[in-house]
Amino acid sequence: MTSLVIIKTGDAFPEVVDQYGDFEQLFINQLSTxxxxxxxxxxxxxxxxxxxxxxxxxxxxMLTGSHSMVSEQEPWSExxxxxxxxxxxxxxxxxxVCYGHQLMASAFGGISDYHPAGRESGTRNVRLTQAGHQDPLFSKLPTHFSAHLTHAQSVMQLPPNATVLAHNNHDAHQALRYGPRQWSVQFHPEFTRPVMHAYIERQKAALRDQGENPDALIxxxxDTQAASSLLRHFLRFT
Structure with missing residues:
Protein backbone atom coordinates (compact mmCIF):
# COMPACT_ATOMS: atom_id res chain seq x y z
CA MET A 1 0.00 0.00 0.00
CA THR A 2 1.29 3.46 -0.89
CA SER A 3 0.81 6.63 1.15
CA LEU A 4 -0.51 10.10 0.50
CA VAL A 5 1.39 12.30 2.95
CA ILE A 6 -0.22 15.30 4.62
CA ILE A 7 2.59 17.73 5.49
CA LYS A 8 1.46 19.50 8.65
CA THR A 9 2.76 23.08 8.81
CA GLY A 10 0.77 24.44 11.74
CA ASP A 11 -1.99 24.03 14.30
CA ALA A 12 -5.53 25.39 14.23
CA PHE A 13 -6.86 27.47 17.14
CA PRO A 14 -7.24 25.34 20.31
CA GLU A 15 -11.03 25.62 20.30
CA VAL A 16 -11.11 24.40 16.69
CA VAL A 17 -8.82 21.47 17.52
CA ASP A 18 -10.97 20.55 20.53
CA GLN A 19 -14.27 20.61 18.64
CA TYR A 20 -13.40 19.65 15.06
CA GLY A 21 -9.80 18.40 14.95
CA ASP A 22 -6.53 19.97 13.86
CA PHE A 23 -5.68 20.93 10.27
CA GLU A 24 -4.54 17.45 9.28
CA GLN A 25 -7.71 15.88 10.73
CA LEU A 26 -9.87 18.21 8.62
CA PHE A 27 -8.07 16.88 5.52
CA ILE A 28 -8.51 13.29 6.71
CA ASN A 29 -12.23 13.87 7.30
CA GLN A 30 -12.71 15.07 3.72
CA LEU A 31 -10.55 12.37 2.13
CA SER A 32 -11.50 9.27 4.08
CA THR A 33 -14.80 8.64 2.29
CA MET A 62 -0.72 17.67 0.53
CA LEU A 63 0.41 20.67 2.55
CA THR A 64 -1.78 22.16 5.27
CA GLY A 65 -2.35 25.72 6.36
CA SER A 66 -0.56 27.36 9.28
CA HIS A 67 -0.71 30.44 11.46
CA SER A 68 2.96 31.02 10.58
CA MET A 69 3.92 33.41 7.79
CA VAL A 70 5.99 32.24 4.81
CA SER A 71 7.78 35.60 4.65
CA GLU A 72 9.19 35.03 8.16
CA GLN A 73 11.29 32.20 6.69
CA GLU A 74 11.25 29.93 9.72
CA PRO A 75 14.04 27.29 9.46
CA TRP A 76 11.68 24.30 9.21
CA SER A 77 9.74 26.07 6.45
CA GLU A 78 12.83 27.05 4.46
CA VAL A 97 -3.45 24.81 0.86
CA CYS A 98 -3.14 28.37 2.25
CA TYR A 99 0.32 28.33 3.89
CA GLY A 100 1.12 25.35 1.67
CA HIS A 101 0.04 27.40 -1.36
CA GLN A 102 2.25 30.32 -0.40
CA LEU A 103 5.18 28.05 0.47
CA MET A 104 5.03 26.18 -2.84
CA ALA A 105 4.90 29.45 -4.79
CA SER A 106 7.84 30.80 -2.79
CA ALA A 107 9.83 27.57 -3.24
CA PHE A 108 9.34 27.70 -6.99
CA GLY A 109 10.54 31.29 -7.40
CA GLY A 110 7.55 33.47 -6.49
CA ILE A 111 7.03 35.88 -3.60
CA SER A 112 4.57 35.41 -0.74
CA ASP A 113 3.97 38.31 1.62
CA TYR A 114 1.32 40.37 3.41
CA HIS A 115 -1.56 41.44 1.16
CA PRO A 116 -1.83 45.25 1.03
CA ALA A 117 -5.64 45.02 1.34
CA GLY A 118 -5.34 43.13 4.63
CA ARG A 119 -6.92 39.88 5.77
CA GLU A 120 -9.45 37.92 3.74
CA SER A 121 -11.79 35.85 5.90
CA GLY A 122 -15.13 34.17 5.40
CA THR A 123 -16.94 32.34 2.62
CA ARG A 124 -16.10 34.17 -0.60
CA ASN A 125 -16.80 33.73 -4.28
CA VAL A 126 -13.95 32.39 -6.41
CA ARG A 127 -13.87 32.33 -10.22
CA LEU A 128 -12.08 30.00 -12.61
CA THR A 129 -9.86 31.48 -15.28
CA GLN A 130 -9.89 30.17 -18.85
CA ALA A 131 -6.89 28.02 -17.91
CA GLY A 132 -8.85 26.75 -14.92
CA HIS A 133 -11.64 25.56 -17.21
CA GLN A 134 -9.08 23.53 -19.16
CA ASP A 135 -7.16 22.18 -16.17
CA PRO A 136 -7.50 18.43 -15.48
CA LEU A 137 -8.25 19.05 -11.78
CA PHE A 138 -10.10 22.37 -11.76
CA SER A 139 -12.27 21.67 -14.80
CA LYS A 140 -14.41 19.57 -12.44
CA LEU A 141 -15.50 22.81 -10.69
CA PRO A 142 -18.13 25.34 -11.79
CA THR A 143 -17.03 28.72 -13.13
CA HIS A 144 -18.05 30.41 -9.88
CA PHE A 145 -17.87 28.60 -6.55
CA SER A 146 -17.86 29.43 -2.84
CA ALA A 147 -14.76 28.79 -0.75
CA HIS A 148 -13.75 29.30 2.88
CA LEU A 149 -10.83 31.68 3.34
CA THR A 150 -8.69 33.01 6.17
CA HIS A 151 -5.31 34.55 5.34
CA ALA A 152 -3.25 37.68 5.80
CA GLN A 153 -0.51 36.75 3.31
CA SER A 154 -0.91 35.87 -0.36
CA VAL A 155 1.17 34.92 -3.37
CA MET A 156 2.12 38.44 -4.40
CA GLN A 157 4.38 37.50 -7.32
CA LEU A 158 3.96 34.39 -9.44
CA PRO A 159 6.78 31.90 -9.90
CA PRO A 160 8.03 31.45 -13.48
CA ASN A 161 5.82 29.12 -15.50
CA ALA A 162 2.99 29.10 -12.95
CA THR A 163 -0.55 29.19 -14.36
CA VAL A 164 -3.38 31.03 -12.59
CA LEU A 165 -6.44 28.78 -12.39
CA ALA A 166 -8.74 30.82 -10.14
CA HIS A 167 -9.00 34.32 -8.68
CA ASN A 168 -11.38 36.66 -6.89
CA ASN A 169 -11.75 40.35 -6.06
CA HIS A 170 -9.26 40.16 -3.19
CA ASP A 171 -6.64 37.79 -4.55
CA ALA A 172 -5.46 37.39 -8.13
CA HIS A 173 -3.83 34.03 -7.31
CA GLN A 174 -6.47 31.88 -5.60
CA ALA A 175 -5.30 28.73 -7.38
CA LEU A 176 -2.11 27.92 -9.26
CA ARG A 177 -0.63 25.05 -11.26
CA TYR A 178 3.15 24.57 -11.42
CA GLY A 179 3.47 21.32 -13.36
CA PRO A 180 1.38 18.45 -14.75
CA ARG A 181 0.20 17.28 -11.29
CA GLN A 182 1.20 20.10 -8.93
CA TRP A 183 -1.37 22.60 -7.70
CA SER A 184 -1.99 24.96 -4.79
CA VAL A 185 -4.95 26.96 -3.51
CA GLN A 186 -5.26 29.97 -1.21
CA PHE A 187 -8.68 28.89 0.04
CA HIS A 188 -9.41 26.04 2.48
CA PRO A 189 -11.17 23.09 0.80
CA GLU A 190 -10.85 21.14 4.08
CA PHE A 191 -12.85 23.68 6.15
CA THR A 192 -16.46 23.11 7.13
CA ARG A 193 -19.06 25.77 8.02
CA PRO A 194 -18.48 25.38 11.79
CA VAL A 195 -14.70 25.70 11.38
CA MET A 196 -15.11 28.87 9.29
CA HIS A 197 -17.48 30.24 11.93
CA ALA A 198 -14.93 29.56 14.69
CA TYR A 199 -12.20 31.37 12.75
CA ILE A 200 -14.26 34.51 12.25
CA GLU A 201 -15.25 34.49 15.93
CA ARG A 202 -11.55 34.42 16.86
CA GLN A 203 -10.71 37.19 14.35
CA LYS A 204 -13.61 39.57 15.11
CA ALA A 205 -11.46 42.38 16.55
CA ALA A 206 -8.89 42.23 13.73
CA LEU A 207 -11.62 42.19 11.11
CA ARG A 208 -13.40 45.18 12.65
CA ASP A 209 -10.06 47.03 12.73
CA GLN A 210 -9.81 46.72 8.94
CA GLY A 211 -13.39 47.88 8.41
CA GLU A 212 -15.13 44.53 8.01
CA ASN A 213 -18.37 43.42 9.65
CA PRO A 214 -17.70 40.05 11.33
CA ASP A 215 -21.39 39.39 12.01
CA ALA A 216 -22.19 39.85 8.33
CA LEU A 217 -19.32 37.51 7.44
CA ILE A 218 -20.73 34.89 9.82
CA ASP A 223 -21.47 25.17 2.33
CA THR A 224 -18.57 24.86 -0.09
CA GLN A 225 -19.07 21.45 -1.67
CA ALA A 226 -17.38 22.38 -4.95
CA ALA A 227 -14.24 23.68 -3.23
CA SER A 228 -14.12 20.66 -0.90
CA SER A 229 -14.44 18.27 -3.83
CA LEU A 230 -10.97 19.33 -4.99
CA LEU A 231 -9.39 17.19 -2.26
CA ARG A 232 -11.22 14.10 -3.43
CA HIS A 233 -10.67 14.84 -7.14
CA PHE A 234 -6.94 15.17 -6.40
CA LEU A 235 -6.85 11.50 -5.38
CA ARG A 236 -7.24 10.55 -9.06
CA PHE A 237 -3.73 11.82 -9.73
CA THR A 238 -2.01 9.76 -7.05
Whole structure:
Protein backbone atom coordinates (compact mmCIF):
# COMPACT_ATOMS: atom_id res chain seq x y z
CA MET A 1 0.00 0.00 0.00
CA THR A 2 1.29 3.46 -0.89
CA SER A 3 0.81 6.63 1.15
CA LEU A 4 -0.51 10.10 0.50
CA VAL A 5 1.39 12.30 2.95
CA ILE A 6 -0.22 15.30 4.62
CA ILE A 7 2.59 17.73 5.49
CA LYS A 8 1.46 19.50 8.65
CA THR A 9 2.76 23.08 8.81
CA GLY A 10 0.77 24.44 11.74
CA ASP A 11 -1.99 24.03 14.30
CA ALA A 12 -5.53 25.39 14.23
CA PHE A 13 -6.86 27.47 17.14
CA PRO A 14 -7.24 25.34 20.31
CA GLU A 15 -11.03 25.62 20.30
CA VAL A 16 -11.11 24.40 16.69
CA VAL A 17 -8.82 21.47 17.52
CA ASP A 18 -10.97 20.55 20.53
CA GLN A 19 -14.27 20.61 18.64
CA TYR A 20 -13.40 19.65 15.06
CA GLY A 21 -9.80 18.40 14.95
CA ASP A 22 -6.53 19.97 13.86
CA PHE A 23 -5.68 20.93 10.27
CA GLU A 24 -4.54 17.45 9.28
CA GLN A 25 -7.71 15.88 10.73
CA LEU A 26 -9.87 18.21 8.62
CA PHE A 27 -8.07 16.88 5.52
CA ILE A 28 -8.51 13.29 6.71
CA ASN A 29 -12.23 13.87 7.30
CA GLN A 30 -12.71 15.07 3.72
CA LEU A 31 -10.55 12.37 2.13
CA SER A 32 -11.50 9.27 4.08
CA THR A 33 -14.80 8.64 2.29
CA UNK A 34 -13.12 8.67 -1.14
CA UNK A 35 -9.79 7.00 -0.35
CA UNK A 36 -9.00 4.16 -2.79
CA UNK A 37 -8.05 0.82 -1.25
CA UNK A 38 -4.43 1.03 -2.45
CA UNK A 39 -3.84 4.34 -0.67
CA UNK A 40 -3.26 5.18 3.00
CA UNK A 41 -2.92 8.58 4.67
CA UNK A 42 0.23 9.57 6.54
CA UNK A 43 0.79 12.78 8.54
CA UNK A 44 4.26 14.38 8.70
CA UNK A 45 4.76 17.38 11.01
CA UNK A 46 7.50 19.36 9.29
CA UNK A 47 8.00 21.61 12.33
CA UNK A 48 8.86 18.66 14.59
CA UNK A 49 10.03 15.91 12.23
CA UNK A 50 12.08 17.95 9.77
CA UNK A 51 12.23 17.24 6.05
CA UNK A 52 10.23 14.15 4.99
CA UNK A 53 11.72 11.18 3.14
CA UNK A 54 12.22 11.37 -0.62
CA UNK A 55 9.13 12.76 -2.35
CA UNK A 56 9.06 9.72 -4.64
CA UNK A 57 8.38 7.50 -1.62
CA UNK A 58 4.85 8.95 -1.55
CA UNK A 59 1.95 8.56 -3.98
CA UNK A 60 1.04 12.20 -3.40
CA UNK A 61 1.64 15.20 -1.15
CA MET A 62 -0.72 17.67 0.53
CA LEU A 63 0.41 20.67 2.55
CA THR A 64 -1.78 22.16 5.27
CA GLY A 65 -2.35 25.72 6.36
CA SER A 66 -0.56 27.36 9.28
CA HIS A 67 -0.71 30.44 11.46
CA SER A 68 2.96 31.02 10.58
CA MET A 69 3.92 33.41 7.79
CA VAL A 70 5.99 32.24 4.81
CA SER A 71 7.78 35.60 4.65
CA GLU A 72 9.19 35.03 8.16
CA GLN A 73 11.29 32.20 6.69
CA GLU A 74 11.25 29.93 9.72
CA PRO A 75 14.04 27.29 9.46
CA TRP A 76 11.68 24.30 9.21
CA SER A 77 9.74 26.07 6.45
CA GLU A 78 12.83 27.05 4.46
CA UNK A 79 14.11 23.47 4.76
CA UNK A 80 11.01 22.24 2.94
CA UNK A 81 11.66 24.35 -0.15
CA UNK A 82 14.35 22.16 -1.79
CA UNK A 83 12.22 19.10 -1.00
CA UNK A 84 9.25 20.70 -2.76
CA UNK A 85 11.46 21.56 -5.74
CA UNK A 86 12.52 17.92 -5.89
CA UNK A 87 8.90 16.79 -5.76
CA UNK A 88 8.04 19.11 -8.65
CA UNK A 89 11.04 17.95 -10.69
CA UNK A 90 10.05 14.30 -10.14
CA UNK A 91 6.38 14.98 -10.93
CA UNK A 92 5.01 13.78 -7.60
CA UNK A 93 1.36 14.91 -7.28
CA UNK A 94 1.06 17.88 -4.90
CA UNK A 95 -1.70 20.07 -3.52
CA UNK A 96 -0.82 22.94 -1.18
CA VAL A 97 -3.45 24.81 0.86
CA CYS A 98 -3.14 28.37 2.25
CA TYR A 99 0.32 28.33 3.89
CA GLY A 100 1.12 25.35 1.67
CA HIS A 101 0.04 27.40 -1.36
CA GLN A 102 2.25 30.32 -0.40
CA LEU A 103 5.18 28.05 0.47
CA MET A 104 5.03 26.18 -2.84
CA ALA A 105 4.90 29.45 -4.79
CA SER A 106 7.84 30.80 -2.79
CA ALA A 107 9.83 27.57 -3.24
CA PHE A 108 9.34 27.70 -6.99
CA GLY A 109 10.54 31.29 -7.40
CA GLY A 110 7.55 33.47 -6.49
CA ILE A 111 7.03 35.88 -3.60
CA SER A 112 4.57 35.41 -0.74
CA ASP A 113 3.97 38.31 1.62
CA TYR A 114 1.32 40.37 3.41
CA HIS A 115 -1.56 41.44 1.16
CA PRO A 116 -1.83 45.25 1.03
CA ALA A 117 -5.64 45.02 1.34
CA GLY A 118 -5.34 43.13 4.63
CA ARG A 119 -6.92 39.88 5.77
CA GLU A 120 -9.45 37.92 3.74
CA SER A 121 -11.79 35.85 5.90
CA GLY A 122 -15.13 34.17 5.40
CA THR A 123 -16.94 32.34 2.62
CA ARG A 124 -16.10 34.17 -0.60
CA ASN A 125 -16.80 33.73 -4.28
CA VAL A 126 -13.95 32.39 -6.41
CA ARG A 127 -13.87 32.33 -10.22
CA LEU A 128 -12.08 30.00 -12.61
CA THR A 129 -9.86 31.48 -15.28
CA GLN A 130 -9.89 30.17 -18.85
CA ALA A 131 -6.89 28.02 -17.91
CA GLY A 132 -8.85 26.75 -14.92
CA HIS A 133 -11.64 25.56 -17.21
CA GLN A 134 -9.08 23.53 -19.16
CA ASP A 135 -7.16 22.18 -16.17
CA PRO A 136 -7.50 18.43 -15.48
CA LEU A 137 -8.25 19.05 -11.78
CA PHE A 138 -10.10 22.37 -11.76
CA SER A 139 -12.27 21.67 -14.80
CA LYS A 140 -14.41 19.57 -12.44
CA LEU A 141 -15.50 22.81 -10.69
CA PRO A 142 -18.13 25.34 -11.79
CA THR A 143 -17.03 28.72 -13.13
CA HIS A 144 -18.05 30.41 -9.88
CA PHE A 145 -17.87 28.60 -6.55
CA SER A 146 -17.86 29.43 -2.84
CA ALA A 147 -14.76 28.79 -0.75
CA HIS A 148 -13.75 29.30 2.88
CA LEU A 149 -10.83 31.68 3.34
CA THR A 150 -8.69 33.01 6.17
CA HIS A 151 -5.31 34.55 5.34
CA ALA A 152 -3.25 37.68 5.80
CA GLN A 153 -0.51 36.75 3.31
CA SER A 154 -0.91 35.87 -0.36
CA VAL A 155 1.17 34.92 -3.37
CA MET A 156 2.12 38.44 -4.40
CA GLN A 157 4.38 37.50 -7.32
CA LEU A 158 3.96 34.39 -9.44
CA PRO A 159 6.78 31.90 -9.90
CA PRO A 160 8.03 31.45 -13.48
CA ASN A 161 5.82 29.12 -15.50
CA ALA A 162 2.99 29.10 -12.95
CA THR A 163 -0.55 29.19 -14.36
CA VAL A 164 -3.38 31.03 -12.59
CA LEU A 165 -6.44 28.78 -12.39
CA ALA A 166 -8.74 30.82 -10.14
CA HIS A 167 -9.00 34.32 -8.68
CA ASN A 168 -11.38 36.66 -6.89
CA ASN A 169 -11.75 40.35 -6.06
CA HIS A 170 -9.26 40.16 -3.19
CA ASP A 171 -6.64 37.79 -4.55
CA ALA A 172 -5.46 37.39 -8.13
CA HIS A 173 -3.83 34.03 -7.31
CA GLN A 174 -6.47 31.88 -5.60
CA ALA A 175 -5.30 28.73 -7.38
CA LEU A 176 -2.11 27.92 -9.26
CA ARG A 177 -0.63 25.05 -11.26
CA TYR A 178 3.15 24.57 -11.42
CA GLY A 179 3.47 21.32 -13.36
CA PRO A 180 1.38 18.45 -14.75
CA ARG A 181 0.20 17.28 -11.29
CA GLN A 182 1.20 20.10 -8.93
CA TRP A 183 -1.37 22.60 -7.70
CA SER A 184 -1.99 24.96 -4.79
CA VAL A 185 -4.95 26.96 -3.51
CA GLN A 186 -5.26 29.97 -1.21
CA PHE A 187 -8.68 28.89 0.04
CA HIS A 188 -9.41 26.04 2.48
CA PRO A 189 -11.17 23.09 0.80
CA GLU A 190 -10.85 21.14 4.08
CA PHE A 191 -12.85 23.68 6.15
CA THR A 192 -16.46 23.11 7.13
CA ARG A 193 -19.06 25.77 8.02
CA PRO A 194 -18.48 25.38 11.79
CA VAL A 195 -14.70 25.70 11.38
CA MET A 196 -15.11 28.87 9.29
CA HIS A 197 -17.48 30.24 11.93
CA ALA A 198 -14.93 29.56 14.69
CA TYR A 199 -12.20 31.37 12.75
CA ILE A 200 -14.26 34.51 12.25
CA GLU A 201 -15.25 34.49 15.93
CA ARG A 202 -11.55 34.42 16.86
CA GLN A 203 -10.71 37.19 14.35
CA LYS A 204 -13.61 39.57 15.11
CA ALA A 205 -11.46 42.38 16.55
CA ALA A 206 -8.89 42.23 13.73
CA LEU A 207 -11.62 42.19 11.11
CA ARG A 208 -13.40 45.18 12.65
CA ASP A 209 -10.06 47.03 12.73
CA GLN A 210 -9.81 46.72 8.94
CA GLY A 211 -13.39 47.88 8.41
CA GLU A 212 -15.13 44.53 8.01
CA ASN A 213 -18.37 43.42 9.65
CA PRO A 214 -17.70 40.05 11.33
CA ASP A 215 -21.39 39.39 12.01
CA ALA A 216 -22.19 39.85 8.33
CA LEU A 217 -19.32 37.51 7.44
CA ILE A 218 -20.73 34.89 9.82
CA UNK A 219 -24.20 35.27 8.28
CA UNK A 220 -22.69 34.76 4.82
CA UNK A 221 -21.03 31.42 5.64
CA UNK A 222 -22.34 28.72 3.30
CA ASP A 223 -21.47 25.17 2.33
CA THR A 224 -18.57 24.86 -0.09
CA GLN A 225 -19.07 21.45 -1.67
CA ALA A 226 -17.38 22.38 -4.95
CA ALA A 227 -14.24 23.68 -3.23
CA SER A 228 -14.12 20.66 -0.90
CA SER A 229 -14.44 18.27 -3.83
CA LEU A 230 -10.97 19.33 -4.99
CA LEU A 231 -9.39 17.19 -2.26
CA ARG A 232 -11.22 14.10 -3.43
CA HIS A 233 -10.67 14.84 -7.14
CA PHE A 234 -6.94 15.17 -6.40
CA LEU A 235 -6.85 11.50 -5.38
CA ARG A 236 -7.24 10.55 -9.06
CA PHE A 237 -3.73 11.82 -9.73
CA THR A 238 -2.01 9.76 -7.05
Missing amino acids: ALPTHLSLKVWDARKQGVPPSPTSFAGI ALKPWLEQALAENVPMLG DAIT
